[in-house]
Amino acid sequence: MGWLRRIWDWRKSMFAQMLVLTSIFLGWGLYAFVIRPLADMPVQVDVAPPLQATESEVRSVLAQFMITVRDDPSDAGDITKDSLIREVEARNPDFRFYVRVGNRAFGNGPPAFFRHFGFAALERVHRTLADPSICTQGEKIMQGKDGDGYASFRMCDELTYFEYRDLRHPVIIDRSRPMGARGKWLWAFSGNFLLAAGGVFLIFATIFSLHMWSIRRVAQLARSIDPQRLDALLPEKGVASEILPLVRAVNHLIGQVDAAQRRATFFLSAAAHEMRTPLTVLRTRLELMDDGAQKDKLVGDVRRLTRLVNQLLTLMSIGNRREVTGFTDLAASAAKVIRGRALLAEQAGVMLMLDSVRDEVEIPGDATLIESAIANLVDNAISFAPQGTTVRVAIDADGRITVRDHGPGFGDIDPVALFEPFARPVSARRGYGLGLAIVAAIVRLHGGEMSARNVEDGGAEFTLTFAS
Known part of the structure; x- marks a missing residue:
């Protein structure tokens, strides 16, 4: 239970209070500027049919491979080993695809639509153009009971073409997608808010730590003050203005205690000095008395009083010395x-x-x-x-x-x-x-x-x- 008590006692710390207030502020800010506006945003859900989603992914894979071959042939790899293509082939045994970049061809079958839809003739016509930088492109989507197909033709300086056919059965698409509008909005606003709040907290904590170091320095000096030597005061230079009134109050108290001690010391010293003479006179007069038990007792009492006075004077003289x-x-x-x-x-x-x-x-x-x-x-x-x-x-x-x-x-x-x-x-x-x-x-x-x-x-x- 000791650690629970320490945690409970920590609530008195200014740093802990600052941390709690910052947490409350962050919670309110996240709710007001992030969670609530995000909950009020309209939600649009577009769920594509499974086969359509599969075709979209296949087109994306083939188009990306075609662009990679065109830009960097050495980094293209083997399209037949792509995980999506393998899944599609496993679900569709008759599935065939063909990719062509210039004179290089890839795929698991011959082209079926290149000549059928006149893309070959379009290639020959394009080569007769006076300016070969003029681009020619076209596409064809096929849907039928034997499966769906697709062909994409594009020719500028170089021919790029891909097609697929006999895609009947969809596959489960589990690919990571970029954040949508809601995710981007959440990251933009919550990230900026948290960054600003964290920065403010860090600045406040730095200033607070510097002041705490100053407080600890003053406290260490206060502990080093000798109660018998109250001529030293706490330093006021370099102390935060919020702490300065406390330091001045402590210095005022030290001055009052020192003055009280000086008055007490002066009183005891003066009293001891004043007592010396009467005791000396009293002892002299006792010595003139006739010998007897009463005289010895009185002389002993005076001797003890004299010793007490001497001890008080010794104690006062030592206390008044500084070094x-x-x-x-x-x-x-x-x-x-x-x-x-x-x-x-x-x-x-x-x-x-x-x-x-x-x-x-x-x-x-x-x-x-x-x-x-x-x-x-x-x-x-x-x-x-x-x-x-x-x-x-x-x-x-x-x-x-x-x-x-x-x-x-x-x-x-x-x-x-x-x-x-x-x-x-x-x-x-x-x-x-x-x-x-x-x-x-x-x-x-x-x-x-x-x-x-x-x-x-x-x-x-x-x-x-x-x-x-």
Whole structure:
């Protein structure tokens, strides 16, 4: 049933609608200009008697053979082997015919009417004419109980003569005939109409295909627009005027979304900046308090708020950047992160292992940002990894880095949603869900890709792919 659904969905296509309308137009045109006028034409049916039709065909065959011998004797062939002559002879055993061109004679019997009706004398008289180009001709039709006969005499520069006799029984004539008036009329009008309609359809389809190519080009550009970078608009040049309002509406929408994102980014950035100073003052005042459980709890809360503000500022600064320059050694950046997290891993009872296929894997990018992305993944892995397990950081030659832990994984959560801001796969876990959002922003800024999956034997695996 899938193909039926695809056919049904095809009705929404402009090309399919054009094809249906063209078919309806062709059907109406054929009926109005061809079928109906043809049906209104008077029909005349002339059915000749079978014997008369047979004689007409025999005369045509003998006359054509005579003309062929006169014009090209080498292409005449054998008249006695003609299919019609054989059929007539089979039905009429006494049938005889005679053909003469000049001094050459053909047939299955001697002439019976040439002298009887005076054609021989007419030949002698014609030869006495002062101008031999004067033509003399005559014919004789015979009908009788013994059979029908016919003789045709013509003499200009050369004598051409044929006759037949004793034709009693007709034969079935099944020879293709040229189209009559109705057939010629049908071909002339329907052919021209179909040719014109087909030409119009071809022109329309060509123009439509060119516009469809333009639409696909615009759609491809629209798909390539980065939601985080809405400074690029759809091109209006070269777009059909019918599609231009849609393109301008999309560009207007892109501008509005970009303005809204800029306002939101500015608000979050300004709020984070404004929060830094009060948090610093608050932490300083808390440090002056007497030691105690309440002080430690308040200091911890301020520390977490400060970390949140710093993460928001980092996320905003990455989002505001449009490109990165320079090159960095991915293997060296990963090694630096592992050295910096060695004490944290030791306190958590977790081992860190770096596995790189090469000592140096150079990729285009900002070393500080890439180290920040790796650090966020390693921190997540350490926080989820059980004691006594290993967090493995693997790097291949194609600029791909994988961080694997043996923790509980992220369950049934959509892997793509993990990289959204404030996404927390474990509700009881401390933090604000900005670490992976920062990782995603850094990877997108470098034109890379990120992915996450649950490993079958336990744990989660995060992969970052950078252009090498």
